[in-house]
Amino acid sequence: MLFVVALIGISILGFALWSSWRVTRLRDLPTWRRFLPLGLVLLSTAASLLRAADIPQVANAVAFPLILAAIVVSVTEVRADSGRRGAVGLGGR
Numbered sequence: 001m002l003f004v005v006a007l008i009g010i011s012i013l014g015f016a017l018w019s020s021w022r023v024t025r026l027r028d029l030p031t032w033r034r035f036l037p038l039g040l041v042l043l044s045t046a047a048s049l050l051r052a053a054d055i056p057q058v059a060n061a062v063a064f065p066l067i068l069a070a071i072v073v074s075v076t077e078v079r080a081d082s083g084r085r086g087a088v089g090l091g092g093r
Helices: 002-024 031-051 056-091
Strands: none
Touching (some): 002 031, 031 056
């Protein structure tokens, strides 16, 4: 059971990193919007490291919601970018 939980956690972290990296490559966004998801992932990692400093309450309350926020922001930006590209492509017909 612990293996499955670890696999799910690693998958969520991997997806957050992958989607955040995709957003950083979108050149038509302002710089702060490109790096917001990656910053959220880094903050989540820092909050998760608080467990090593024996402060698990803060880590439990902050780390996972920050990862989810990074995923939501990343997916929203990628979908908005594909919508903008699609609208531009259809307008030329």
